[in-house]
Amino acid sequence: MSDVFDALSHPIRRQVLELLKSGGKTAGELADHFPVSKPTMSGHFAKLKAAGLILGENRAGTITYTLNMSTLQEAVMGFMGRMGVSREDAKEGE
Amino acid sequence: MSDVFDALSHPIRRQVLELLKSGGKTAGELADHFPVSKPTMSGHFAKLKAAGLILGENRAGTITYTLNMSTLQEAVMGFMGRMGVSREDAKEGE
DNA sequence: TAGCTATTTAGCTAATTTCCTAAATAGAGC
DNA sequence: GCTCTATTTAGGAAATTAGCTAAATAGCTA
Numbered sequence: 146m147s148d149v150f151d152a153l154s155h156p157i158r159r160q161v162l163e164l165l166k167s168g169g170k171t172a173g174e175l176a177d178h179f180p181v182s183k184p185t186m187s188g189h190f191a192k193l194k195a196a197g198l199i200l201g202e203n204r205a206g207t208i209t210y211t212l213n214m215s216t217l218q219e220a221v222m223g224f225m226g227r228m229g230v231s232r233e234d235a236k237e238g239e
Numbered sequence: 240m241s242d243v244f245d246a247l248s249h250p251i252r253r254q255v256l257e258l259l260k261s262g263g264k265t266a267g268e269l270a271d272h273f274p275v276s277k278p279t280m281s282g283h284f285a286k287l288k289a290a291g292l293i294l295g296e297n298r299a300g301t302i303t304y305t306l307n308m309s310t311l312q313e314a315v316m317g318f319m320g321r322m323g324v325s326r327e328d329a330k331e332g333e
Numbered sequence: 334t335a336g337c338t339a340t341t342t343a344g345c346t347a348a349t350t351t352c353c354t355a356a357a358t359a360g361a362g363c
Numbered sequence: 364g365c366t367c368t369a370t371t372t373a374g375g376a377a378a379t380t381a382g383c384t385a386a387a388t389a390g391c392t393a
Binding site for chain 4: 285300
Binding site: 147150151153154156159162163166214217218221222224225227228229230 | 241244245247248250253256257260308311312315316318319321322323324
């Protein structure tokens with residue numbers, strides 16, 4: 146839980162998750178979207194992975210990261226549920 | 240947005256929000272729930288307030304903090320919405 | 334094997350966060 | 364005007380985070 150919210154606290158890491166929404170991407174493809182160095186991005190990936198928010202598949206010299214929605218949903222919706230926000234209340238963007 | 244997720248990144252701050260779910264509480268009442276000093280708690284309140292997650296009403300020498308659900312919902316459900324999680328998908332705890 | 338590409342690890346610095354104690358502020362009651 | 368309680372502000376130490384460059388690793392392909 147805490148790992149997930151820690152991971153979500155950095156804008157780059159949240160954007161990485163959004164980029165992965167549309168499907169897996171390599172570390173390089175993801176890194177190209179941000180104005181920081183690749184080692185820095187690698188650190189962000191490591192944190193997201195440690196939190197269970199992404200999975201890394203090592204294939205053919207590249208690493209493809211994919212989203213692990215269930216972890217995100219469990220942690221975030223779990224917290225929101227505890228806050229008394231039900232699916233019904235959560236119509237925010239409609 | 241970023242302020243909200245920053246604020247949510249600390250376990251004590253998340254718990255403060257949960258405590259406020261059931262109604263406003265004074266700084267002292269809230270502080271009693273955690274094993275850190277009151278000045279430290281005051282810092283946590285300040286961060287939650289800066290993020291717009293709580294409101295502080297100064298009355299009779301005490302400060303009563305109340306939850307500001309709309310900010311929480313906008314930020315968190317907004318992000319989850321961008322992640323493609325709709326209210327329908329979000330049945331997690333059912 | 335050598336070289337190329339993709340990615341991470343190592344080592345470092347600067348900034349931020351979290352916590353503490355001590356002191357300041359503000360309102361209430363004597 | 365004091366004094367008590369509630370809370371914040373100030374100042375500072377320790378830990379963590381985020382960024383960098385340079386070097387290491389891993390898997391191709393020639």
